[in-house]
Amino acid sequence: MKKVCKDWVTNAFDDNLVNSSYWQEFEENAKAASAEIIHAKDLQAAQTAISGLITTLNVNKIIATNDETSPELTTLYKNIELMGSEIYTNKFDIAEHAPTADLGISMAEFGIGETGSVCVDTYSYEARVVGMLPPSHIIILNANHTVKNVTTAFQIISRVFNRGYMGFITGPSRTADIERVLSLGVHGPSRFFIIAVDEMPNRRVH
Structure with missing residues (x-):
């Protein structure tokens, strides 16, 4: 899968800017934006969580981005x-x-404490449609990879961005175009899950 950066941790992250100290703020703001957060110790626990959601949501067909390096x-x-x-x-x-x-x-590259958004490398077509077309979207996020605010997010991105697309996702799709009544899922997923994994392979420890 084509990405803006193949290895964000090595080429873009800085321990002073990307770490777990902003997690609590991120979690609070993500929940305020109607994101549903599930904590998982590792990818095996994440698999169990995803399996439970598949059953709960009555899922038959899944589209998923894959990272050849993982x-x-x-x-x-x-x-x-x-x-x-x-x-x-x-x-x-x-x-x-x-x-x-x-x-x-x-997969998300990191979370933003200030807004509760996740930053996703969306250079490839498949990375964009996976998060836009299905009625439910699951993001897998390394819980140790959070930044303070949007300014820091752009600072991180600027270290590796040359061409392509990046996306910030803040909760499920929402609109209030019709009579100013907030509706979820009109222009994208109505359910947005963040599976926060504490122990990702090759993760940085802070």
């Missing part, structure tokens, strides 16, 4: 498929099945 993520997807769900990670399969998928799964 065999653990590939294993997670294979295990989900063994449970009986259709899961598509190839960009051509994602393009074909995105309009009828029940769930999208993708």
